[in-house]
Amino acid sequence: MAITLFALSVLIAVLKKYRSLNELYLVIAASAILMRSFERSMVALTNVYEVLLLMAFLIALYNGLCRLKKIDPFHPVVLIIMSGSFYLPIVNQTVTEVSGALRTPLLPIHVMLTVLGIVLLMIAGVLSLKHLINPLGTKFGKIHKLAKVGYLLWISGALLLGMIYAELSWGRFWGWDVKETWSLLVTIYYGVYFHLFKIKNDKIRHIMLLVGFILIVFNLIGINYLFTGLHSYR
Amino acid sequence: MKLSLKLVHITLTLLILFILIGSVVNTSTELEIFEESKLELDGNQYEVSHIDQTRVELHSAHLNHIIEINHPLRMKHYGMFFRDYKETLTVTIAFEPFDIEYIGPVNRMIENEAFEIYIRDSYVTEQNQFSGVGVEIHKDGTLLDQKLYILNEKNEYGTLTAFNTVKSANIIIVENKFRLVIYTLILLSLIAVAAELYRAFKGWRPWL
Numbered sequence: 001m002a003i004t005l006f007a008l009s010v011l012i013a014v015l016k017k018y019r020s021l022n023e024l025y026l027v028i029a030a031s032a033i034l035m036r037s038f039e040r041s042m043v044a045l046t047n048v049y050e051v052l053l054l055m056a057f058l059i060a061l062y063n064g065l066c067r068l069k070k071i072d073p074f075h076p077v078v079l080i081i082m083s084g085s086f087y088l089p090i091v092n093q094t095v096t097e098v099s100g101a102l103r104t105p106l107l108p109i110h111v112m113l114t115v116l117g118i119v120l121l122m123i124a125g126v127l128s129l130k131h132l133i134n135p136l137g138t139k140f141g142k143i144h145k146l147a148k149v150g151y152l153l154w155i156s157g158a159l160l161l162g163m164i165y166a167e168l169s170w171g172r173f174w175g176w177d178v179k180e181t182w183s184l185l186v187t188i189y190y191g192v193y194f195h196l197f198k199i200k201n202d203k204i205r206h207i208m209l210l211v212g213f214i215l216i217v218f219n220l221i222g223i224n225y226l227f228t229g230l231h232s233y234r
Numbered sequence: 235m236k237l238s239l240k241l242v243h244i245t246l247t248l249l250i251l252f253i254l255i256g257s258v259v260n261t262s263t264e265l266e267i268f269e270e271s272k273l274e275l276d277g278n279q280y281e282v283s284h285i286d287q288t289r290v291e292l293h294s295a296h297l298n299h300i301i302e303i304n305h306p307l308r309m310k311h312y313g314m315f316f317r318d319y320k321e322t323l324t325v326t327i328a329f330e331p332f333d334i335e336y337i338g339p340v341n342r343m344i345e346n347e348a349f350e351i352y353i354r355d356s357y358v359t360e361q362n363q364f365s366g367v368g369v370e371i372h373k374d375g376t377l378l379d380q381k382l383y384i385l386n387e388k389n390e391y392g393t394l395t396a397f398n399t400v401k402s403a404n405i406i407i408v409e410n411k412f413r414l415v416i417y418t419l420i421l422l423s424l425i426a427v428a429a430e431l432y433r434a435f436k437g438w439r440p441w442l
């Protein structure tokens with residue numbers, strides 16, 4: 001699936017059929033998640049590869065919405081990089097079995113909301129970087145709104161539903177696991193950003209969103225590979 | 235900043251505060267049991283008949299080789315983790331008061347219902363680099379539920395040969411004094427998040 005996705009995305013990019021590339025991503029990423037889900041009789045969101053697939057799907061969806069609203073979508077190179085990332089040797093493409101304690105209906109809701117929040121915060125970070133390079137890009141108000149929605153979804157998915165999920169599975173709401181602690185740090189960071197919204201200097205706000213991007217990517221991927229804990233899915 | 239976002243931050247702060255306080259004041263009673271030892275859980279007498287690598291068998295006076303959870307305990311999460319699996323391997327089974335509504339597969343085990351616990355080592359996931367042991371709940375030979383408790387405090391992946399040396403088990407009775415408060419705060423936070431999301435998406439028409 002990853003090979004197909006990567007090969008087709010490169011081919012379509014070469015042919016400059018960017019619109020088709022986006023649609024292709026929507027279909028293939030969704031099919032990949034569905035196929036893996038049917039294989040295991042549960043929603044396939046259990047390792048980094050599957051999270052990347054969901055992220056690719058969400059970015060393609062965002063691009064589709066941008067096109068509808070006549071806003072500049074992401075350059076297709078982003079999708080090509082994403083499909084290329086599936087090939088990284090650290091990304092495990094095999095189907096991961098999930099332990100009994102984690103097989104609850106809360107798992108897909110927890111992961112999907114969290115990933116959706118992460119994707120929006122990442123998009124806000126990338127748009128901020130674009131804005132820092134070229135200040136004539138997307139208006140700050142829109143970037144801020146994206147970050148806010150992402151932050152709210154992050155809080156509800158990662159923190160609040162995560163707490164309920166942990167309580168049901170492990171008998172405690174919070175365990176100071178590496179990922180849990182880092183997630184709290186990310187939440188506090190964005191909390192500070194929203195409290196400082198009245199800062200008039202756009203540059204500082206863009207830099208803050210960019211730093212947030214780095215924090216959240218490290219939380220999503222880095223923690224899994226550098227530390228061992230209850231959330232070290234790979 | 236809008237009021238609902240402030241409310242999200244206030245409830246989140248309170249949540250963390252209660253979780254921190256809870257880690258200090260929550261009671262956690264730990265009983266170490268050995269083969270042929272007797273234990274009393276909330277007034278009920280149990281005998282430990284067998285502990286090995288595949289199962290822990292507890293039984294009360296009138297039920298053989300099964301565990302009877304009758305008032306006011308029932309299993310909440312169970313399993314085991316390795317404190318030091320090279321020397322003194324410890325099995326931990328956690329129980330919790332049979333108090334408020336817990337929605338989960340264990341609900342199928344009702345008061346006075348007898349069932350068996352099997353601890354299996356088949357859930358070890360080397361790929362994820364944590365050790366885990368699955369616990370299966372059986373009743374009359376039928377698998378009712380299975381769960382996993384995992385922990386790898388030492389950042390080590392141990393072979394389960396040490397598992398054969400299981401000779402004792404710990405039963406932990408955990409009482410979270412703030413469960414209701416925490417769930418209320420989570421609910422409040424979710425309501426505040428929903429209100430803020432509603433505000434953000436109000437009037438949004440992606441198809442136009």
